[in-house]
Amino acid sequence: MSATPDSKFSDPEQRIADLERQLAERDAELAECKAERDECKAERDEALAQQTAIAEVLQVINSSPGDLAPVFGAILEKAHTLCGVTYGALQLYDGEHFRVVATRGIPEPLAHVLRKPSAPQPGGPGTHLIAGAAYFQIPDIAELVGAPPDTISLDQIRRFRTALDLAGIRTMLFVPLRKDKTLLGGIVAGRKEVCPFTEKQIALLQNFAAQAVIAMENARLITETREALEQQTATAEVLGVINSSPGDLAPVFDAMLEKAICFCQADEGILTNRNGDEFEVLATRSGRPEMIALNVGARFAIDRETVGGRVMLEGRTVHIRDVNADPDYRNPRLAKVQIGTLLGVPLLREGVVVGSFNLARERIESVGTATMRQGSASRTSQRSCEFVMCSPRPRTICSCQRASRLRSQLGTACSLGSPRPPAN
Numbered sequence: 001m002s003a004t005p006d007s008k009f010s011d012p013e014q015r016i017a018d019l020e021r022q023l024a025e026r027d028a029e030l031a032e033c034k035a036e037r038d039e040c041k042a043e044r045d046e047a048l049a050q051q052t053a054i055a056e057v058l059q060v061i062n063s064s065p066g067d068l069a070p071v072f073g074a075i076l077e078k079a080h081t082l083c084g085v086t087y088g089a090l091q092l093y094d095g096e097h098f099r100v101v102a103t104r105g106i107p108e109p110l111a112h113v114l115r116k117p118s119a120p121q122p123g124g125p126g127t128h129l130i131a132g133a134a135y136f137q138i139p140d141i142a143e144l145v146g147a148p149p150d151t152i153s154l155d156q157i158r159r160f161r162t163a164l165d166l167a168g169i170r171t172m173l174f175v176p177l178r179k180d181k182t183l184l185g186g187i188v189a190g191r192k193e194v195c196p197f198t199e200k201q202i203a204l205l206q207n208f209a210a211q212a213v214i215a216m217e218n219a220r221l222i223t224e225t226r227e228a229l230e231q232q233t234a235t236a237e238v239l240g241v242i243n244s245s246p247g248d249l250a251p252v253f254d255a256m257l258e259k260a261i262c263f264c265q266a267d268e269g270i271l272t273n274r275n276g277d278e279f280e281v282l283a284t285r286s287g288r289p290e291m292i293a294l295n296v297g298a299r300f301a302i303d304r305e306t307v308g309g310r311v312m313l314e315g316r317t318v319h320i321r322d323v324n325a326d327p328d329y330r331n332p333r334l335a336k337v338q339i340g341t342l343l344g345v346p347l348l349r350e351g352v353v354v355g356s357f358n359l360a361r362e363r364i365e366s367v368g369t370a371t372m373r374q375g376s377a378s379r380t381s382q383r384s385c386e387f388v389m390c391s392p393r394p395r396t397i398c399s400c401q402r403a404s405r406l407r408s409q410l411g412t413a414c415s416l417g418s419p420r421p422p423a424n
Contacts, residue, residue: 054207061215066222071215072102075208079189080104083201087169087190089114090212093183098126100188110166118159123152125174130183135206136174139196163190170194175205179213187212227263234259253283257357261285264343266359270295272308273355277301279308282355294333304328311344311356318344322364340364 060074076088088104089111097117106114120126128136138144141160144152163169169190177185187209189197197205241255257271268286272279279302284295302312305328310318320342323329329342340363347355 054211057208057211061211061218066219066226068215068219069102071212073104075187075212076102076104079187079205079208083189083197083204084191084195085189086192087167087188089188090185091188092177092185093126093130098185107167110163113159113162113166121153121156121159124156124159125172125186129174129176129186132181133176135176135202137196137202138172140170140194141172142170168192171196173197173202173205175202175209177209177213177216179217184213184216231263234263250283254285257283257285260345260357261359264359265361266343267362269357269359270308271355271357272300274302274312274353275299279312279355288337291337294337298333300331300333305330306358307342307344308356308358311346311358312353315346315348315353317346318342338362 057071057074057078060070064070072090076085076090079085079088085105087106089100089106090102091098091100091114093099097119099117100111100114103111103114118126120130125136125138138160141164145157145161145164163172167190169192171191171194173189175187175189176183177187187205189205238252238255238259241252245251253271257269260266260271261269268288268291269284270281271283273282278299280299281295281297284292286292286295300306300308303309304313307318307320307329310328320326320329323339323342339360341361343357343359345357345359346353347357
């Protein structure tokens with residue numbers, strides 16, 4: 001039986017359909033392979049960019065020993081480029097307050113607010129980081145601004161509203177800086193749109209946070225080494241004054257006071273001696289003639305109205321961060337002289353307070369302000385204008401540590417000079 005015309009073309013038509021179907025399948029497989037290739041290439045490029053960024057930050061750390069400002073700036077720049085961070089900030093934590101020390105992309109009005117010390121608030125990001133959170137993310141600040149006050153403090157709500165109003169920030173991420181489980185600060189990342197950060201972006205910011213901690217530790221070690229050398233040099237110089245002035249305490253006292261002011265980055269100071277219910281000024285140093293005139297030969301009652309009086313009463317180091325905010329400070333002699341921060345360090349003989357170093361700064365500066373202006377945040381953690389160590393725990397007054405070295409020298413000088421013993 002011969003084939004019909006339809007039967008002649010039936011097989012070729014089916015063949016063509018099969019080929020077209022196979023071609024479509026191959027095209028789909030090829031598109032899938034291209035997509036996988038592009039995804040792998042994107043992941044490779046992303047990983048390479050991250051490794052390059054990490055290497056560049058490490059290079060900044062190596063090229064800026066003891067200087068944290070360039071490191072913080074580099075970290076925020078990389079976060080902006082690789083993590084889609086519109087607004088970035090790096091803040092330090094001193095055990096009581098958070099304070100922003102570096103920013104990127106943040107409008108100045110908001111940056112001015114962030115530079116002011118702020119205590120961690122209930123329900124706020126700082127509280128979560130202090131509690132040990134690996135990070136704290138706020139998908140939409142606008143939702144928190146309207147949250148009930150029983151879940152978050154009003155002060156924290158006001159800070160979020162400020163960020164929303166001044167910069168339009170919607171999504172925020174807080175990544176802690178930690179060393180041995182101690183919170184040192186954090187990286188703050190923000191976006192104008194509601195767009196939570198991915199796990200990869202969070203991991204990269206955590207890597208940057210670890211590098212910031214390494215830089216801070218390196219700066220601390222460098223600063224400690226430098227300061228140890230400075231202290232040894234100062235000790236030798238004071239001992240030289242003692243040897244060259246046997247029986248004459250005036251140059252010894254003046255040299256010690258000069259070193260104490262220098263080490264503590266104070267503006268001026270006095271060295272006092274206790275005499276009964278009063279303490280008298282034995283040496284004074286200041287760039288202001290009016291201050292010298294007020295202190296030379298002055299006597300003060302031992303009470304809580306002066307930093308020296310408190311040192312005599314309490315037998316310990318006394319730090320007055322802001323004399324204007326201290327309810328007990330009422331030194332009438334200095335009422336017309338600008339003073340911001342005071343530090344008093346006792347001079348002890350056999351456990352008895354015989355005098356004190358009283359050091360002052362004309363203005364109040366939170367931890368690290370002066371240092372960051374000079375591009376060296378490492379001094380923030382060692383000798384700030386408030387005389388407070390930046391390391392959160394234990395909090396000590398660094399001037400006390402330095403002045404303690406001068407105490408032993410003062411005892412040596414007093415023994416050689418046989419000064420008048422304190423009256424009972």
